[in-house]
Amino acid sequence: MPAADNQYLDPEDKTVVILMTSGPSTPQRCATPFYLGSMMAAMDAEVHIFFTMEGVRLMERGVAESFSAMDGGKKIIDFIRDAKRAGVILHVCLPALPGYKIDVDNDLIDEVDHVSRASTLADLVLGSDNVITF
Secondary structure (H helix, E strand, C coil), rough: CCCCCCCCCCCCCCEEEEEECCCCCCCCCHHHHHHHHHHHHHHEEEEEEEEECCCHHHECCCCCCCCCCCCCCCCHHHHHHHHHHCCEEEEHHHHHHHCCCCCCCCCCCCCCCEEEEEHHHHHHHCCCCCCEEE
16 A cells, blocks of 8 residues: 655755646546656656546556557556656545545555545645646
């Protein structure tokens, strides 16, 4: 199971929170957050992507492997793995999981860092330098 919620932000660091509400029903919106996150992490920003609403489906086993943002493009799972290699931290919204019948112990991909509550999102947003939504 992913690590429990902690304080993630150091006030000395540049932090970015990407709030991901898009999912498989809007594939054209699903690659860019990971690409931007990777780029900003490479520029020494601390980047958190917080998945909520339909966005949690991207963290479900088998989903991100099954589609691309555009025909013939790279699979979404490959964008996710690129972001992880760059140091992006991935949070999944615990309260959103039951609505998509996602079991926290069995259905999440290995790349998930934290299963988090809304209070974590609030802390991340209030302590960040920038918030981007998709």
